[in-house]
Amino acid sequence: MNKTASRAMFLGDLVIITISALLLIFRSSYEPKLLFDLSVAVVPFLLLWIGLARVGNAYDLSLPMREFMKRNILLWFTSISIAQMSRFVLKYLISSTISNAVWIAIEAIGISILFILWKYGSYFLYKVSLHPEKQMAKRVTWSFVLAIFIVGILSLFPFAYSILRYSGDIYSVENSPTAEAALVLGAGVWFDGTPSSVMVERVQAASDLYKMGKIRSIVLSGGHQEVEAMLQLAETLGLDRNRLVLGISGESTLDSCMHMIHDHGFSNVAVISQRFHLFRALYLCDSMGIQSIGILSDLETRLPETLMHRYLREVFATAAGFIQIQALRLRQ
Structure with a gap:
């Protein structure tokens, strides 16, 4: 159970980090090539997290909530800080322009909040699943997750309609x-x-x-x-x-x-x-x-x-x- 949950959390982390890296690509792209942007944004971020998470034992689900979150938040901010600084330097070397540091920091904070919520929620769901007697907590939690999923799906319809219509x-x-x-x-x-x-x-x-x-x-x-x-x-x-x-x-x-x-x-x-x-x-x-x-x-x-x-x-x-x-x- 512990290994399965750790692997599921690891895959979820990779999805969150991939989306985060793409969202944090500079507003003026280095080149109009998707592969190039992926190589300078997504891959370094993923490798950083995988390496630091392994060294820092970020998927030890036996840890108490406080220790688990403290460890993951520390590793996350180390990863995102290095990734952001590397892209900041890369853009300067490639295009001789300097990105706005304030906006880079604001976007990084926004993505960090998303990551922390994901880690907290996934850890909480794992702990609840270990206690069959807590059926009410499980129902409430999964109902909340389902509600978010449904809202997300419904949000797609107006946008899909606008694309098809216009x-x-x-x-x-x-x-x-x-x-x-x-x-x-x-x-x-x-x-x-x-x-x-x-x-x-x-x-x-x-x-x-x-x-x-x-x-x-x-x-x-x-x-x-x-x-x-x-x-x-x-x-x-x-x-x-x-x-x-x-x-x-x-x-x-x-x-x-x-x-x-x-x-x-x-x-x-x-x-x-x-x-x-x-x-x-x-x-x-x-x-x-x-x-x-x-x-x-x-x-x-x-x-x-x-x-x-x-x-x-x-x-x-x-x-x-x-x-x-x-x-x-x-x-x-």
Whole structure:
């Protein structure tokens, strides 16, 4: 029983670490190659954990809970710290750029919380299984696990629907139909006000559409800092200030879609974003009664990071958007 449980926990650790490593790949990938990213992110992380776990006896389930968790947390933070530092150095050596240390630390902490919850839960389930008399505790525990699993499965449906429904409505800048206006959705801005690469790509795509004569106006939507950064970018690209509409109240994608029709009066819109985001954006705009198409603002060159980090986020964001839409309809 002890060996079987240890092996199951070990396999679970490998899954968690693989997902963690992919989620922690730098926002600007080293190269647009999945194999390369896996080799510099996943493999070192896995080897580090396997080696340290073996040396530190991380799967000794005979240990008391406190000692077991203390040992695993120490080994985990040693592994993730070395893995993060190695990728930090690798990126500098390969691309001569330095990653934002604050974001690396924040993401590492988030993944660490996931790992600690997994270790605690798996150890708890093992201990409960050793005591047949604790049937109620087992039922409650497994019911909780089942509920999480069901919620996770249900969360996939809105995202799957958005992909199937709107894949045919997404175009490149060159192949896009005409529209009344372009909706540029806000993206990250660094602490010093520098726009993220994602934001630059979106504004550049809007500029290209306008100069091709495919749109007449551009709505810059997001929080105040995002809109200010996008406005500066747009003016730098030579766009006519009179053709720029500032949608400062667009704190979320749903808000941006609502304001397009209610505040700005546009009902035929080209939504500009990255592919991972467009499925949800088109679903939300369509739900608001806006005839919309999606315009790709990137070439998907950050494949591994996009595939794991952003698409995974979109699964739950689309589910949340679905709930918001249903709530709005109930109020009407």
